[in-house]
Amino acid sequence: MAPTPMCPHCEQSPETPLHLLRDCFYSRLVWESVSLLPTNFFYLNFDSWLKRNAIIPRRRTNSPYLWPFIFLATIWHLWKSRNRLVFEGQRSLPHLVARQAHTFALETRFALESVNLIHDTRAPRWVFWTPPPHPYLKLNTDGTYNHHSGKAAARRLIHDHNGCWVHGFAVNVGLTTSFLAELWGCREGLKLANSLGIQQLVFEMDSLLAIQLIQNQQVSARPTSGLLTNIFVLIDSFSNCLVQHTLREGNSAAAFMASMGHDLALGTKLFPTPPVGIHMILQSDYTGTMFLRK
Numbered sequence: 001m002a003p004t005p006m007c008p009h010c011e012q013s014p015e016t017p018l019h020l021l022r023d024c025f026y027s028r029l030v031w032e033s034v035s036l037l038p039t040n041f042f043y044l045n046f047d048s049w050l051k052r053n054a055i056i057p058r059r060r061t062n063s064p065y066l067w068p069f070i071f072l073a074t075i076w077h078l079w080k081s082r083n084r085l086v087f088e089g090q091r092s093l094p095h096l097v098a099r100q101a102h103t104f105a106l107e108t109r110f111a112l113e114s115v116n117l118i119h120d121t122r123a124p125r126w127v128f129w130t131p132p133p134h135p136y137l138k139l140n141t142d143g144t145y146n147h148h149s150g151k152a153a154a155r156r157l158i159h160d161h162n163g164c165w166v167h168g169f170a171v172n173v174g175l176t177t178s179f180l181a182e183l184w185g186c187r188e189g190l191k192l193a194n195s196l197g198i199q200q201l202v203f204e205m206d207s208l209l210a211i212q213l214i215q216n217q218q219v220s221a222r223p224t225s226g227l228l229t230n231i232f233v234l235i236d237s238f239s240n241c242l243v244q245h246t247l248r249e250g251n252s253a254a255a256f257m258a259s260m261g262h263d264l265a266l267g268t269k270l271f272p273t274p275p276v277g278i279h280m281i282l283q284s285d286y287t288g289t290m291f292l293r294k
């Protein structure tokens with residue numbers, strides 16, 4: 001409990017839920033640092049404000065539906081910043097609270113996607129890797145996160161239209177988040193393809209959220225904005241670059257490369273030839289072996 005009913009941030013108004021989470025000058029600074037806000041954001045009553053911003057629409061489109069996650073994550077981090085001030089005497093800078101909330105929202109969205117809690121998966125289906133049309137090459141990327149160490153790795157490999165290995169590499173990213181590892185893998189994979197002089201490219205990964213952000217040319221708030229901007233510039237450097245989503249079962253070779261990244265020293269290791277242990281996976285890709293996704 002706070003020692004006074006007044007808002008601990010401004011000390012001028014009673015600490016009601018709406019004042020704490022939206023109307024206090026401190027909360028406004030946080031919200032204005034988060035994103036472009038919906039119309040009438042600061043003028044709705046409490047119930048309408050929550051319902052309008054926290055509910056994901058039933059009708060699905062290609063939109064990544066980030067806003068409800070950002071909204072709820074920002075409320076949570078506003079509450080945490082209030083408690084740090086009341087109980088620890090620590091005042092958090094508004095733009096840092098906004099950044100933490102945005103990162104938390106992306107991670108939550110990414111985690112729900114990875115366990116199929118967002119997208120309909122009513123019936124099992126068969127999934128397999130598909131070769132690119134000639135003369136395109138296909139870049140598959142993936143990112144992985146170790147919950148025990150907090151470290152992440154990314155990996156990528158390039159096949160030709162026959163399913164043959166062209167190049168690949170794995171990278172130990174270090175301490176970061178799973179979603180940032182995915183974007184890191186995108187950027188480094190595109191850099192590799194560009195350095196090889198490839199002009200016709202199919203770029204494929206299993207993070208639907210990352211694909212939606214890239215296809216919509218949507219630059220989110222830091223810390224992802226720099227990576228996304230780099231990715232957009234790299235995509236534009238190719239004569240043709242097709243960006244598409246695949247399910248994890250269709251991205252198994254990249255997933256194998258990612259697991260190798262955790263065992264490497266910080267930095268990147270190139271694989272101009274296939275590494276030991278991946279040949280059976282490449283053979284499955286080449287023959288179109290199907291895997292059941294339940």
